[in-house]
Amino acid sequence: MRSRSKAQPVTTKKMLSTLQKNYRSVLVVLGFFVLWELIVRIAHVPEFVLPSPSSALGHLFIEQPDANYNWSVHISTTIYEFLLGFIVTAVLGVSLAILFVWNRHVKKIVMPLFTFVNSLPIIAIAPIILLWMGYGIRTNILIAFLVSFFPVVINTMAGLDAIEDDLLDLIRYLHASKFQIFVKIRIPNSLSYIFSGLKICSTMSIVGAIVGEFIASDRGLGYIIINSQYAMDTPPIFSSLIVISLAGVALYWLITLIERIAMPWAFKNQRN
């Protein structure tokens, strides 16, 4: 009981100090929206050119008679696609990197193919993938994966290889097995690399999901953007953009949070 009453002010204090540290970035974002709102209102910019942020956001909450604007369906579809794309990429990307470093022959054989696939512009091959797989959530997840797996693989491999020779000597003379070297040294050592790969991957998987929806889909925020463009109905486009970037920020923030929990040593104050 006592410890709880003690802990309370500390967390509040902590939250306040985080807010104090970050208040500038919050102010900048808020300032941006305020400026946008003011420009639209003062200059009487027509809504089909640039809607004000209040009208774009308001659009999300207006009851729409048209089923096309069922926001909850579109938002959840897109979030589902890029989240699943992201998770598949994270798991597969890290596993592939471990496989490549474990067996250099596999890497030599498969890596050129990966590089080849990665250098194809995804927007150009997405139509073919759609032709083969038909449109739908699975296809968009595949596209999200194809756009974002490379940085995860490359970063993880770099982390697995970033071991000092002397450190390897240190455990080799103890007759460490290859498995021990991976589990005790290489994989924990690559964690910070994996997380920076995942941060890049998180935004790219959103791009992938949206691209898939652009090309062919019947739901999702990419679908809304394309359809509203045909109808010259600008506010939903901006509503979608705001939601997409918020989702991207949220995923990025979630990865950073997991990183802090998974790597407590990296966030301790350094001496020297």
Add this chain to the structure above:
Amino acid sequence: MGSVSFDVYPGEFVSIVGPSGCGKTTLLKIIAGLLPESEGDIIFDNEMFDPSREVGFVFQKALLLNWRKVLDNVLLPIEILKLDKKKYVQKAIDLLELVGLKGFENSYPNELSGGMQQRVSLARALIHDPKLILMDEPFGALDAITREKMNLELQRIWADSKKTILFITHEINEAVFLSDRVVVLSARPSRMVGAMDIEFERPRTLEVRTSPKFGEHAAEVYKMLEIT
């Protein structure tokens, strides 16, 4: 590498001095079984030995694992050798006390200074109770003041733990100060050019370095290295 042959007796502190490129590190790696010897043997207590059980290694860098707390870094060799970790926890705590790091068991390496990190790596080298400690320029990355402090500490730890130490350095004063015997290697051709017994009383204090006898020993090493 040319021919090198010398004896190290149990409990002795022997230094190997030589310019860079003379093969000091190669020699240590051969002893640790990391490189094959092309000719000759490492004979230990009159028999061939298993370096993984009998050798503790300390490098110039502390090479601690950032993600492990100090205690778990010390226990790393126990895990690799698949020994019962529980039996060694108390020993690890005792060793940390021996190297002057009592109370730092739960710190992470990046919370420690360079000298403290090197102490952890010394405790790690001692954990599986090897008879021989190989040290490859362990204090080379430390500043001069910390280095002198560590020399005194190492002498104490060596006396307490009763280990045999084979110590590589290019600091002639450090070698003369610490050792019972100094082995001198030359570069190109890399070979052994001599060995010298040092007979100062133990424990030695830093004052010993100002004695004329110390100067004579150092001068002799310089002569063997042909730096005159």
